[in-house]
Amino acid sequence: MSTHTSAELPGLGQAAFVAVSIQLLSAAFLYLILKAEGGWQVIGLLALLGAGFYLIEKRPQIADVVTASFSRVPVVALITAVAVVLLFPFAVGNNTYVLHLLIVAQLYAVLALALNFQLGSANIPNFATGASYGIGAYVSALLAINFGLSFWLTLPAAAIAATLFGFLIGIPSMRTRDTYLALVTIAFGVVVQQLLNNFTWTGGPNGLVGIPAPSLFGHSFASPLVVFGWKLPSQANFYYLSALLVVVAIITAHRLHSSRIGLAWNALRADEIAARAQGINVAWFKVLAFAVDAFLAAFAGTIYAFYVSYISPDNFTFLVSVTIMTMVIVGGMDNIFGVIVGAFLLTILPEKLRAFSDYRLLFFGIVIIAFLMIRPQGLFPQRIRSYGESR
C-alpha cells in the first residue's frame, strides 16, 4: 500500500466504469438475495459472496483499485448510489415483503452505525443500544397517541429523551471497564425492557397499538406512493424515509470520524492512559460516545414505531442489542461501509434462512461463531486514515 504512486491510479474513464459497475453489481446481488427462494439459492449466493471475499483477501490490489476508483470519481459514484437507492423500489415492484426487509435492514444499519461510535471507534461495550432504540420508539409513540403530536415533532423529542438516557448509562463508564461495564449496560437494558413490560402507561407486555402513520405535505405514509404514474406500495414511503436516515447516519459517522472527536475516540480505544496524557478528557469522551449512540438509535426507534404502528417490549430485548453488536463486529469495527453491510447481511440472512424453518436460529448461531473464529477482524477491517493529497 505504501508503494502506491499516482502512476498506478486508474484513468478517469476506467475509474468511472469500475465505480458504477461495482455499485450496480452490488445492487443486483442485493436484489437477487432478497428475491431468492429456497435454501439452495441462498446458500449459492452466500458461497458467491464468500468467494468474492476470498478473492479480495488473496489479491488485495483489487480492493485498492476499487477504493482508488471511488475516490477518483466521487461525484459519479455518488450519483450512481443515489440513483440505485431511489430506483430500487421500482425494481422490487409490488413485493411488499422485500420492501419490508429493506426498511428493517436500513433501520438496523442506523443502529449499527450508532453502536459503531462506541464499539468500533472507542471499543466501549454497550449492550443497551436496544434499550435506546426502545426509548426512542416508546417516547415518540406515546407522544403521538396521547397528545396527537405529529411524527416530525416526536422525532426530536424522542432523540432528546434517548440522549439523556445515553448520558445516564454513560456515567458508570467513567469508573468501570470491559466485562464490568458490559454488565452495567446489560443491566440498564434489562431494567428498561422490564419497566416497559410492567408499566401500565406503556401498555405492559401488550405494548402500544394504533400509532398513526406520519404524513408530509398532506401525503399520508399509509397510502401508496405515486411517482410519475408509477404506483409504489405504501411501504415505499418508509423505505425512502429510512434511506434518508441512513444517509444522515453516514454523514454523522463520517464527520465525527474525520474530526478531532473520532481521533480522540480512537486514541482511547488504543491506550487509555496514553490518551489521557495527550490531554483527552477520557471520561467525557466515553460518555459522549454513549450519548451519540443513543441519539441515533432513537431516530431509528421512532421510524420503526410509526412504520409498524405497533410496538411491544419484545422488540427491544437484550437479544436485539446483541444482534446490533454482532452486525458491527461482522461488518468490521470502525468501518462505516462494513458496518452497513453487516447490518444488511444479518437482517436479511435469518429471514432467508426461513427455508430451514425451525432450524434457522441454530444455523444463525453457528454461522456467527464460525465467522468470529475465521474472520475476527470483520468483513471490512478498519482502515488507516488518509488525508487528501498526502496519500
Next chain:
Amino acid sequence: MAELFVQQLVNWVTLGCIYALLAIGFSLIFGVLNVIHFSHGDVAMTSPFIALAAAQALAIAIGVSGPVWLTVATCIAVFAVGLIGVILDKVVIRRFRDAPAMMALVATVALGIVIRELIRHLYPQGSNPHAFPRLASGVALEIAGVQVGWFTLLVVSLTLVLVVLLFAFLRLTPLGLRIRAASEDRIVARMMGIRDTRVFRATFFVASAIGAIAGLLFASYAGVTRFDFGVMAGLLGFSAAVIGGLGSMPGAILGGLIIAGIEVLAQTFVPDGASYRLVFVFLLVIGVLLFRPEGLLGRPVMVKV
C-alpha cells in the same frame, strides 16, 4: 410476621445457594481463562433435560425407576454436563482466550443460542416446559411454625459440601493449585511449566459440573424446566459473579446470596414486586458496580503506568 420472615428466609437461602453455585462457575472460568463464558447458564440448564432423558433411558432399558434411579440419572447428567463444558472449551471458547473481551462475549452469547436450540430440537417436544421432580420431598423440621422441607436442607447441605470440596480441591490437590496459579497470573503459570490444556479441561469440567448441579436444583425448585431457562440463569449467575468480584470464590457466593436476597425482598415487601424483581436486581447490580467497580470482593485493578 415472624412466620413470613422465616418463610422468606428459607426461600432466600435456597435460591441464594443455587445462584451461588452458578456464579462459582462464571468466576472460576473467568479467573483461569479471562473469558466470560456467557453461555454457562445454558450449559447448566441442559442438566435437567439430560437427567430426564437418562431416567427414561434407564426405565426403558433395564426397567428400573424410583428415587434411587433418579439419583443415578442426575449423577449421569452432572458428569455429562461436565464433559459438555470441556468439549465447548476445546471447540469454541478457548479460541477466544486472547481475543478482545467483546468477541468472547458475543461468541458465547451465540453459543448460548446454539445450546438452547439444540435442546429444543433434540429433546422430544423440546419447545414445551417439562415437569421436573423434587429431588427431595417431605418436611424435615419446623422453625417458628414454618415447615422446612428436605429439599431446602438438600440444597443447603449440597452447596456447603460442594464449596468445601471446591476449596479443598483448589488448595490441596496439585491440579487445583495449578488452576489457582493459572488464575493468579497466566503468564507466570505458563513459565512455571503448567500445562495449560489440563488446567483448562479441569476448570471447565468442575465449573460445568457445579453448574449442572445448580441447574438440577433450580429445575427441582421450580418444579419445571424449559429450554430457555438458561438465559435468566446465565444473567443472574453472571451478575452474582460480577458484583461479588470476578475470580473470587467467596465473592461468587456472596453475590449469589445478595441477588437472591433482593429478589426475595422485592417479592415480599414491594407491591407487585414479583413482576419488578428483575428491575430491582439489575438496579442493585448497577449500584454496586458504580461504587465498587471491581465487585465487592474483587481485587482492584491497578493500572501500571
Next chain:
Amino acid sequence: MSQLLEVNEATMRFGGLVALNAVSFSIGRGEVLAVIGPNGAGKSTLFNVVTGVYRPTSGHVRFDGIEITGHPSHQVVARGVGRTFQTSRLFSDLSVLDNVIIGMHTRTKTGVLGALFLPGASRREMAACVEKAELLLKASSGELFEQRHRPAGTLAQADRRRLEIARALASEPKLLLLDEPSVGMDEVETDALIADIRRLRTERPELSVILIEHDMRVVEAFPDHVMCVDYGSKIAEGDFATVKSDPRVQEAYLGKAAVHA
C-alpha cells in the same frame, strides 16, 4: 522570575508502601533536570504525581504559577505538560501522523456539534493539524516522516521513541517529561537521542525538560541539574559531578557492602 514547576514535599503512599517521601524540587524555564535512581526508587511515580495520574497523599505541585495538585491529567496537559512513557505507549493501530495529531488535542477545539454542523471549520482544523504534524515529523527525522502513513505499531524502537517525543511536543508543552527515553537503545541510538534532545533545546530555548535516566551517558550530556531518588526520597541534588561523588548515591547504586568494602 518564578520557577516553572515547583514540587513541594510531595508524598505518595499506596497502602503501606511509601512510593514518594516528601520530595521537593523545582525547575526553571529552559532548564534540563535529570532524575536518576535505582529501579523502583519512585521516579515514575514522581512523573505520575506531576501529570495528575496520581493525586499525592500530601504535598503540593505548582506549575506556571498555578496550583495543580491533583488536577486531572487532561487539564495538566492543557496547561503545558507533555510526557512520554517508560514502555512506549503509542496508538499502535493508528498512523504515525494520527498519533501526532492526537497530541494536538488540547490545542484544537472542535466539539461534536461543531464537527456535525460546521464541517468546513472541522476540515480546516484537521488540515492545519496535518500540516503542523508533518512539520514536527520532518523536524524529528526524515525517516519517521517517510513512514507517516504507516501504523505506529510497525515502527522500529528508535522511531517509536522519536514519535512519542514528537507527539508530546505536538501539545506545545512548556515542560516535557521524558521517562527513560534511552531504554532498549544501543549506543548509536543513544547518541542520536542525546543529539535530538540537544537540538530540541536550541530550537525551543523556553522548553524545560525533566529526564528520568538510567544511562549515565545521557545524564552526563545534561550535567547542570541532577537529582537522585532512592526509596522514594531525594538523596542528592546538584550538578552531575557533585551528585555522582555523593556517598549516598554510590551506596544506592552499588549497595552498602560495596561502598564500605
